[in-house]
Amino acid sequence: MDDTQLRALFGLMDAENPPEYPPHYPPPALWKKTFSGADAAAAWRRALARRGDLVLYVHLPFCREVCAFCGFYARPCPGPGAVDDYLSALEREAALLSPLFAGRRFKWLCFGGGTPSLLSGPQLERLFDAVKGNFRPARGARTAFESHPDSLDPAKLRLLKKLGVDWLSIGVQTFDDGVLKKNGRRQDNSRVPGLVRAARAAGIKNVQLDLIAGLPFQSREAFEADVEKAARLDPERIYLFPFQAKERVRLKARQAPWLWEAYRRAVESLSRRGYELSCGRWLYKRSGGDWPYSYDQGERMSRDFYSVLGLGAGAISYARYGARYQNLADPADYARALSGGRLPAARGCRLGEKEEALNFLLLNFLQRGALDRREFRSVFGRGPRGAFGRVLDSLAADGTLVASRDGWLLDDRENGLFRLRKAFYPARPLTAAARGCGRRLVSAARAARRPSAATAGSGRDGAPGTLVFEAGRAPFAALAPALLREIKARRPVTVLLYCAGPGPGPALPRLAELVGRAGLKAAVNLPPCLLPGLPRLPQAAPAGSGDPGVFRPEGWVKPARCADCALQLECPGLDAAYAARHGARAVKPLRRRP
Ligand code: SF4
DSSP states (O other), X not given: OOHHHHHHHHHHHHHHSOTTOOOOSSOGGGSBTTOOHHXXXXXXXXXXXXXXXXXXXXXXXXXXXXXXXXXXXXXXXXXXXXXXXXXXXXXXXXXXXXXXXXXXXXXXXXXXXXXXXXXXXXXXXXXXXXXXXXXXXXXXXXXXXXXXXXGOOHHHHHHHHHTTOOEEEEEEEOSOHHHHHHTTOOOOGGGHHHHHHHHHHHTOOEEEEEEEESOTTOOHHHHHHHHHHHHHTOOSEEEEEEOOOOTTOSSOXXXXXXXXXXXXXXXXXXXXXXXXXXXTTTEEEETTOOOOOOTTOOTTTTTSOEEEEEESTTOEEEETTTEEEEEOSSHHHHHHHHHTTOOOEEEEEEOOHHHHHHHHHHHIIIIISEEEHHHHHHHXXXXXXXXXXXXHHHHHXXXXXXXXXXXXXXXXXXXXXXXXXXXXSOHHHXXXXXXHHTHHHHHHHHHXXXXXXXXXXXXXXXXXXXXXXXXXXXXXXXXXXXXXXXXXXXXXSEEEEEOOSSSSOTTHHHHHHHHHHTTOEEEESSOGGGSTTSOOOOOOOOTTOSOOOSOOOSSOOOSXXXXXXXXXXXXXXXXXXXXXHHHTTOOOOOOOOO
């Protein structure tokens, strides 16, 4: 497979995952379809033989209607009877699994979906009875619950609090009624402020508002207004989620051209109001509240080690050093398996030392931008070089990684996800996955080869009056005519020179001069804190992937606390090494337009 085909294959594999699913190894597309309930039970026995925290995730797949932008395992609720039947199946699943977890306690209980708040009061009590009757929460266990505003009211909020919920997320998605309607979602937004107040009055300590950036039919202005409205309600956390056209999403809209620029500005606006970006994911916290496990499983990556038991149709479980697996997604199939006394596992993969180590390595690079040698050793008892030395060396040689005293840095943030996967994923399952994708892969690869408006001219639209020019790694002589052509055609005020690859490209200083000679101001892809007063570079999604997987602010270098850009790296030595490398090559902004 050439690189285009491989990128297309990774894109298809990502599209199959739920929207927030991190780039775990092995990815679901490489899991075995023959993974059985017996395999799941065996995996849990292996996992539970080790120490480590436990999280319980319960999936309620039903919604009043399925929104056109939704990529989760959700389906329209056929009626209250269907929920009762589903609860019966959940009770059977919990009863089958509970003997394995005897004597173990769960640190977090999380209810997601779908729309868990669709359940009536008695159904909610039955759900919590099934969970707590079969699995013991640890002392001080945190309980999180996802909700749709239309299925909440003060009485239900009081009941949720009584059942132990202290972390409540309210799925607003957008306050724009027109956008919601076009996306097939009914929602009375005027109730949201009252619900936030009612949740607080009920004693629920942590309220999160979920917003989506770049929804189909959403304008940039509408998204910015959403962020303002959400911030005014002063929730403990705001979840900004970039729209992703996953396989299950009905409306296959293209990514909004303003998405990452607006996203960055939203981050800045929220940081001025006391919110902080959490660990490179799309989560914003206020006052450092410690939220329970999120579906993304990325927030505490590499610090706390926990296994996740997923109950319900389509739920994904992670038995550390055991397996990662998913339940049957169709509620009828799920209930049928349980009626036959079988655990409803549908597909999965066994995890041994090798898979855990590789998963740790990939997630560290992709979520933190670095792999710390000592941290790896403290987890696996040996350094990463012993397990992956040859591949790490070759990635350092081709500029994907930079070796430092403390470990390795991911230097090529644009292509890093692709290059790491290409280097580490074994060829045989990839070939099998490519065969499985068949014609879809051929057409995806063909589409990727076709030059699009966004790539052909190297120009990309940023803020009004701004030309974003992908400088690439080509020599100045090859790039300059294209840049001048774009300037002439678009008449920008500012040119942002963006260079995908390891650090600023060699032609960048001369291109910046060229922009200056044209009487324009220029900015290059350097940390925003180094370029005061200039417009920010729009966030770029990794090339070749339909799923950014990880939010990586372009201005991610922040050796100390910097109010200006949102660094998520947490290894001071590695941060400093990266800052030194890129700071040394900083290209100063040129003259401003007179
Ligand atoms: S966005 Fe929420 S309410 Fe809409 S279909 Fe998906 S899970 Fe259900």
